[in-house]
Amino acid sequence: MTELPRLPQPYSPQSVEILAALRSGRANSRAALAKMTGLSPSTVAARVDALIGRGHIVETGPGESRGGRRPRHLEIRGNAGLVGCVDLGVDRASFGLVDFAGTLLAEQHMSLDIAAGPHEVLALAATTLSKMVVDADAPVTTRLCGISVGVPGPVSSASNQVISPSRMPGWNGVTVAEVMKQFVSVPVIVNNDANLMAVGELLDVDGDVYDNQVLIKVGSGIGCGIISGGALYTGSNGWAGDISHVSVPGAAPVPCSCGRTGCLDALASGNALVKEMRVAGTDVQSVEAMIELAQDAHPTATGLLRNAGVMTGGVLATIVNFFNPDRLVLGGVLANSSVFVAGVRATLYADCLPMVTEQLSVDVARYPATAGLRGAGRVFLDRMFSAEGIRTPA
Template sequence: MLPESIAPDSPGAVLRLVRSGQAASRSDIARLTHVSASTAAIRVEALIELGFLHETGAGRSRGGRRPRVLELRTDAGVVAAADLGAHHATLALFDLGGTLLAEQELPMDIADGPERVLAWVVEQVGSMREAHVAREPGAAAERVAGTPAGPQPAPLLGLTVGVPGPVDFRAGKVVSPSRMPGWNGADVPALAKSLTDVPVLVENDANLMALGEFAASPSEHLVFLKAGSGIGCGVIASGQLHRGARGAAGDISHAPVSDQQDVPCSCGRTGCLDAVASGAALARRLAEAGFDVRGTTGVVDIARDAEPVSARMFRDAGRATADVLATIVNFFNPDTLVLGGQLSQAEPYVANIRSTLYERCLPMAVEKLVIEPSRAGRLAGVIGGGHLMLEHLFDPARVNALAS
């Protein structure tokens, strides 16, 4: 729904009609917004001049002249997304229609701090744009033909950065992250201003994964569990990302686990879910039990061996995670619970989440609850980041300001 401050026949509202597929011609716009054909034409011309739309082909006639078809200019630029982990990053490019153009996963150390990491991200995005245009059909032919500079990359219009810590989205600041040394209070958009002149958004990684999963498989009320080296949760309510008052909604990493009050957490408290059931916590416990384990990937490899001691640890971690999730499921009543992150590949962990939820939740809350693995997989975060930036660029208020 449009905010009350946005006129339904404004350029921003018209662009939303075209993006959503509700309108494909000037006559469609006139009919849906209840304005004259001349007013609809003015709105369309403004959006074409701004580079948002173009007209192509011919639509189906309704008894008169065949209308030209309005389409989004998906080739007018690209947006980028970076999903940062503790020791690696996934980066991706999307066209303005949300189509994935390129992606890669690279080693990276979040402990290098915001300045160095953001500079690295911007550099990698630039390299990806150059590599993508070099792969485009006709690029080699243009170079052979003697074009001095060759084909140029589509302009970068925005960058979203996902981080494994709490984010005050409105302020653009990272707030008291437990696994991001040097990032507390980091104003990511401000730091990025010296690196790039495009809008930069920062968001918690689990929130972006929830958005990415929603884009891959829309569900009106969705909870996304990110269970990797850390534990996080993203919430989609009535088709919209729910952040709460400042951005802390869904952050279950420091929810207390009742029977684990002797386990210290990096936040300074004890018995937090992250300290008990995350991939990092399991890696520590497995190492203490004599297993040769390297990171969360090694944890998942051990889970596949079904060794009795490790299997018990995975079951306990799954049960602890589900104890916290049960409160969310009973309170929020989602229709879909998506399990993502590397631990979602550990069967003992997942099996105990399922069984404990059915045991602890109200029958009505789980009767039709779909519990499924992530469809977007490791790209969920960058897909969500691309989606978030496109919604920012095409926000009706922003478009109206550009058109005024």
């Protein structure tokens, strides 16, 4: 992976308007683009022809006729390139290849210890993606053009550094793109893993479009991603949605990695629940094992999982009342526990205003294993198909 990619140059705002309409799936012909954008047919035709000339839009055949001449079907040219996607967890990692149309073509999942440090972990990521590109059985005519990485910790939107992660020893202050430059010669961007999962779950669900969503990812730790107006919202510095250190009212003063006590992460995360099980006399090795015990009606496991759901639901109720989202998505390993999910739901509907929950959809993640990869690909492509663009590193 040493050859520099041929990334498209930044697009004009006029081209971005056409690309955005095509990428959303809400327009797939010149006529539909004219109707959606309000531009004249001749203006749309000129912009489309220019983008076809750049190689990132293709005509794939006649579309559906509505009584007149059949329109030519347009779409993003997926095989123009690949984006390597990395979704890092505390003890596992997922890798994927996404084409320029946003389709996840390949995926690979493995155990991994994030505490091994940024150099070892990111070297493995680069090697794994390189092999996946070689092994990919897909109609892609070019090589890897960039990498999008998700990490289980806060990422500054100003410096792109990982800042004060609670479960990533050796990563504080690390700029992932700078480390990756030792192994690859393609652009690298980094985001928080819950943010990427939220983007990956931004879908048309049963014909409905949910442009305002909150996703909570409860695994070894707790993270949250916010979608506002159809776009990822990260706040002024990148910390929006970090609910792991919200204090739980009336909770036990359990010490947290942030130095305070009674934080949601210290009480309701997977790591916290496993510790509680061991203190209670049941030596479980993982939260997955704990969930299995609850499925067999183990009283301690069931009680702890439900209580974690109640505490999580209480924190989420404040967010739902304030933000009034269309959809709340539960992701992470604890979303596999019906007891935990029931606790979240019950508390939400008890603590939220009826007018807020009347239209609220509360769902378990549709893509629990791949939402992070899908989101990583989309975030990279959103930036690539923009007026800002993505630059190849020097």
